[in-house]
Amino acid sequence: MLHADVNWSCLRDVRSLVRFRCGIVTVSHRNHKCSQARVQGCVFCNSSVSDFYLHSVLCCSKWDALRSLVFSKVGVPALLNRTTLYRLLNIMPSDLGFMDVVTLCSALDGAADLFWREK
Numbered sequence: 001m002l003h004a005d006v007n008w009s010c011l012r013d014v015r016s017l018v019r020f021r022c023g024i025v026t027v028s029h030r031n032h033k034c035s036q037a038r039v040q041g042c043v044f045c046n047s048s049v050s051d052f053y054l055h056s057v058l059c060c061s062k063w064d065a066l067r068s069l070v071f072s073k074v075g076v077p078a079l080l081n082r083t084t085l086y087r088l089l090n091i092m093p094s095d096l097g098f099m100d101v102v103t104l105c106s107a108l109d110g111a112a113d114l115f116w117r118e119k
């Protein structure tokens with residue numbers, strides 16, 4: 001991406017996708033603190049969840065609009081499971097819907113960052 005003539009905003013958004021692929025975006029909390037608890041609250045909707053990434057990317061109601069854009073391009077998955085999450089986060093730039101996945105991850109990354117700054 002750095003060799004392509006892409007603006008800074010786009011690179012930052014793609015960085016968010018990479019951060020989700022690496023699992024370094026903290027999307028869950030326990031009493032507004034980082035935790036290793038098996039069940040934690042979603043930083044976006046505060047639902048109690050055990051699979052934080054699966055919930056935030058594929059299920060969290062706060063992101064329904066952005067997620068529907070993604071699914072309109074990549075197809076609605078039959079199951080919302082870890083395999084679907086893996087496939088979505090490992091979408092290639094040449095695949096249809098890549099920028100929609102990037103936009104979703106960027107929005108989640110920014111909102112998670114905001115949650116942790118406001119705690």
Ligand SMILES: [Zn+2]
Pocket residue numbers: 042043044045046047055056059060061062
């Ligand atoms: Zn949620």
